[in-house]
């Protein structure tokens with residue numbers, strides 16, 4: 001079903017991912033005629049009004065409820081902090097609106113189950129960040145795995161870490177990333193987990209180690225340079241996933257990777273190895289996909305760069321959309337395409353993270369029971 005009128009969209013949250021150079025509002029150009037941002041709400045009204053002025057958004061509000069009451073909307077993009085996602089997304093679906101939500105889907109399985117059920121009952125589309133699995137490099141990686149390019153997968157290694165926002169000259173106060181309700185597992189591990197489960201399918205068990213590296217972190221660079229952060233949530237998590245049939249993955253989710261020379265993702269199979277240079281990137285170039293096989297003991301591996309020239313148009317579209325790729329996916333799905341960034345996948349990734357936290361406390365591997373399926377990878 002083609003959408004003839006632009007989808008009327010409201011933004012909830014007028015913070016960094018709404019406004020920064022790789023965020024939603026500055027990158028809507030390719031969606032012109034398909035999406036119209038008609039309202040924005042933020043719990044501090046002054047911020048909502050300022051962003052509305054800056055991006056010529058017709059209406060601004062101080063709450064979700066006021067926005068739902070005051071503007072005619074088809075969909076809402078939830079850009080609130082992690083702890084707020086679940087309850088606000090439930091309210092958005094209760095109002096009968098399609099939903100795009102930043103990651104993670106929610107912070108409890110009850111919230112996640114409610115979101116999945118409400119969307120299904122009402123025939124509403126939910127698009128759940130991160131966008132990894134709609135990126136052309138991941139679509140191509142899925143296709144190669146399905147075609148058996150590296151044989152039977154034995155295990156994978158995925159990086160879901162960086163040095164942490166306190167180390168990057170973050171433009172706003174980065175303290176909350178290191179405190180209860182956030183941390184690298186929910187903030188970064190979610191990308192690696194969405195990616196590896198997107199490539200290998202649902203995980204069945206998880207085991208994790210988790211801890212705090214330093215109880216205090218000092219902010220480096222940016223407007224909060226020198227500020228001390230009390231670290232109250234684990235900032236150093238390493239997970240092992242079991243996919244069944246002796247297929248495993250190792251995933252790190254930490255604020256402790258200051259530099260890395262290994263690929264973001266490596267998948268080792270019976271006939272070869274696949275690597276992706278970066279876990280997610282909107283730096284203007286797509287991730288490079290390699291496939292290699294051993295040259296024998298003591299011999300260098302033989303690598304080939306996978307030809308991704310066929311994906312060039314799609315890649316350039318994604319690179320220009322940046323985070324607005326989530327809205328592009330919403331429009332496609334409202335028009336009838338299958339949802340790749342589904343609430344079911346978001347719920348599965350959340351369950352892996354919550355069970356990982358339990359595993360780290362109990363010292364035992366934990367079962368993961370939720371599942372999801374991805375539509376055929378279109379390239």
Ligand SMILES: NC(=O)c1ccc[n+]([C@@H]2O[C@H](COP(=O)([O-])OP(=O)(O)OC[C@H]3O[C@@H](n4cnc5c(N)ncnc54)[C@H](O)[C@@H]3O)[C@@H](O)[C@H]2O)c1
Nearest residue numbers: 013014015016017018041042043044079080081082102103
């Ligand atoms: N900043 C990034 O680089 C980045 C990247 C990818 C994803 N994200 C995700 O985007 C989301 C938002 O992150 P951010 O960095 O923009 O945070 P932020 O703190 O800059 O912005 C969040 C905004 O939401 C507002 N808010 C909080 N509760 C609200 C509520 N109940 N109703 C209305 N507004 C409310 C806050 O006032 C704030 O302006 C998070 O889920 C984060 O994981 C952020």
